[in-house]
Amino acid sequence: MLGYNKKTTEASLDDVDASPPPSDGHGIGDTTVIDPDSGVKRGLKNRHLSMMALAGIIGPGLLVGSGGALTNGGPASLLIGFGVIGIIAFCIMQSLGEMTTLYPGGGSFISLAERMVERAFAVAVGWNYFIIWVCVLANEYNVICSIFYLWSDKVPLWGYFLIFWTAFLLFQLLGVTAFGEVEFWLALLKLLGLTAFFVFAIIYAAGGLIGQQEPLGFRYWRDPGPWNGNGFRGVATVFVFCSTFYAGVESVAIAATETRNPGKAVPQAIRQVFWRIIFIYMGSAFFFGLVCPADDPQLVDSSKGKALQSPMTIAIQNAGFRHGSDLINVFIFLTCLSACNSSIYIGSRTILYMAQHRQAPHFLGWTNKRGVPVFAILLTNAVGALSMMNVSTGASQAYTYIVNLSGVSTFLVWASISFIHIRFRKAWKVQGRTRADLPFKAMLYPWVAYFGLAANIFLAFVQGWTTLSPFVAASFVDAYILLPLFPIIYFTFKFIKKTRFMRSYEIDLVSGRRTDLDSKGMVAADRALEGDVEKGKPMWKRMAKNF
Template sequence: MLGLSPRKAKSPDTIEEDASPPPPTADVAVGDNTVIDPDSGVKRGLKNRHLSMMALAGIIGPGLLVGSGGALSNGGPASLLIGFGVIGIIAFSIMQSLGEMTTLYPGGGSFISLAERMVDKAFAVAVGWNYFLIWVFVLANEYNVICSIFQVWSDTVPLWGYFLIFWTAFLAFQLLGVTAFGEAEFWLALLKLIGLTAFFIFAIVYAAGGIIGQDQALGFTYWRNPGAFNGNGFRGVATVFVFCSTFYAGVESVAIAATETRNPGKAVPQAIKQVFWRIIFIYMGSAFFFGLTCPADAPNLINGTTKVLQSPMTVAIQNAGFRHGSDLINVFIFLTCLSACNSSIYIGSRTVLYMAQNGQAPRFLGKTDKRGVPIWAILLTNAVGALSMMNVSTGASKAYSYIVNLSGVSTFLVWASISFIHIRFRSAWKTQGRTREELPFKSLWYPWNAYFGVFANCFLALVQGWTTLSPFDAGTFVDAYILLALFPIIYFVFKFVKKTRYMRSYEIDLDYGRRTDLDSTGMVPEDRRAMEESGENEKGIPYWRKLAKNF
């Protein structure tokens, strides 16, 4: 059971800036045994399995399956592994911070609402709009890819025609509500896992020389020729970081979905722990097998003259001799696009919904209908997906590269903000006399992982565009760095206009929206009972067992 404690009184100088929702009231029942959240108006229609599958495979889409071709071409197989590995470590660090806070405060908007409470309302506005930008850029990428696939199958319909068809279809499906979204995401995510597993098996057989008609084992041929770094050295590695950050974007989305989950106290920690396996199996596995079976100098990986972005999977299967294998991969990519488009619209719309309800976006975007569907937020998010139509004039490949740069920088900024919010939370927790044992989910290696998240993401946000300096390209330089300027602009403009103030540790409200289903030891009762029944206690548990609990 999730309990919400009454809101504590604010000091006079903070009341004016308080845009938090009023104290919660009784849940509103709806027809299918789910309820409408009284604070946000959304429907609690997501089951534990829905959230778990979203965390594991929900946002896998053209970014990973298609965009990794550009990363492989720029940096080679070694750069791809290094990029996925480094960003994976950062993502794991971010999820540890997010897990500790979201488990304790599973309310609407999660880290965006916590940004206002722990730091400053202006900071929350900057974080929220950057996070919204990530998802509209990712959505534009996905529309870009899905339209390009259909252009290959039939060019009788123009690109803009395919866009309008899919735009309308995705909008209609989102308006069905969160239960339909959750069920569709579960099965589509499962299909993505099955498809990736099948490709991994194919890659092992192909590398071992087991394909019929194959003269010799492939082995690590492409690591030697064209080379582990494809002749680009560290420059290639730096370029790959931006691509990889876009692929990882979405690991934090379980925090946004928490409010629409029937049992967030159980589902959120479970989903967050599964991110570790997502990093190992999906991202690191894909990086390894893509680099193993696809040459980094394959001409189809980056080809701005065509309207189709080729996947390393397609190139690998074609090179293995399966002439029609590319059609199969295109079908698989199409299925992932269905899932990824749905997820992008969902996350983007909920982000702007919760921002509007907290006074950080126009109020009309915070409205929901009687079924708990945020119609205006969905319309806005889907409408901005029209950015994908820049591929009509620039070509799909160039359009993809432009949008990836924007979403990659936003990801670094948002992740750094999550780590900073965690640091502020722990500072307030300590200042107000709370103990670590009271936390139901404890972040590993605090404070080192939180400080690492701040500095690593800030560093990558600064260096990700350095390749545009030599030779200097004004267009790509602006594309790489414009959002670095946008974040402080939003922050200082809002701060100046609304006269917001930076919260001090002793005045941060740590009780509103906090889980109250903890016993005197600070543990969730069911966890305490399970430990006692097994004859274990915290002091008697080996370190490796404590570590495993976080995975």
């Protein structure tokens, strides 16, 4: 069965969300309701979605790729890059939260692009988003294979790739409930590991390690300096890396359809994004630059020639822990397991919903009786073979190529989300609705939407300007080759299918909308249930849920 059913009448999910899913007897409720529109299973719990949004995006991009950003721009550029992209990501999530709470189904912002703008625009957004995630997946395979090659080169890189490619494929075919449960615990381990490194960095900088002669302080900010000799040029280069690190904060919108109660889970995950940015991204940027020298040659190469080095690994080694690098590599390996799973999941669901909305080949929209999009998973995982370019180029160079390739797509997709939000608000007003009718209200609208739109378009055009002087043809092509892809897809599809830009009064604000949400984005049954559960919780747990 395809499980896809186009509806033109107003739909509400309160009947589904109000009733608890039956349990399979294993404690994780595997037998859950199949979504009638998409055919996927609503197997993700609120805690799964929150942890996926919080730490599922912590992967090799942050832990390893930040080494390239640090050496290109220095610790100051790393902080600025993470800070600026963090502000933009916050704006994007506010826009997304307002719309996804009302319309949680069908891939969210991809289906909203068709609803608020036009079908050709949705096709361009969807394919660019798919490109982001197959590139991220390729980088994660790149890192995980490089780690094992560093431990033992008796197996070739392509051999490690085939082993992990098969393992991840089989796991994804188990279904969304298994994915959500494993992702929850792996994400929790990532948060604990990152916190432990932050504590180590504070002790190391303060001179509190056993046998340490003097405090490290801000030594690396003085030598090689805050910019590592690259000035603003380094800052511009860092933006591309940072955009890739942040890619994934919007993934809660893709996962909303497979969440048992998206009306509650999605707003909760959106509200926590500020703390994610502060702790995970800004914390990593600060401590990586504090304890790792930006001019360390290991950041971009190693004696093995095929491996990548993390600022965490170098900091541990410089602190005198000879075998500490193995511990960090184990931690990075665990993050890769989680990040690979998340990348295949998001990429496959993106192409699934596109196929179901006639924006991709029809067969990719098929789901089996357990709600697993088999063909979409196969395609997403297959494109991950891009990582095998590191066989000839080395992991470091391959990583840079793929990051630059996907960087522009990230900016274009984020700009599209802001534009969709602007179109949504205009239609909302034109059709006689007020801000008070919205269950989740974006902070500082319209500034968040217009800033997100302008900033992302600006960064999409300037992110590769460093390749112009001196002009490096290969780097220029790598940085900008995907920039014209968006308009090419848009105008080609528009010409072939004769699609038309939607006028504000024509936009459908009814079908697929949850009409029974209160100001917290919850249905009445959820509200009553939460009230009973909250009464039994200790005070610290009731306070902690807001963070």
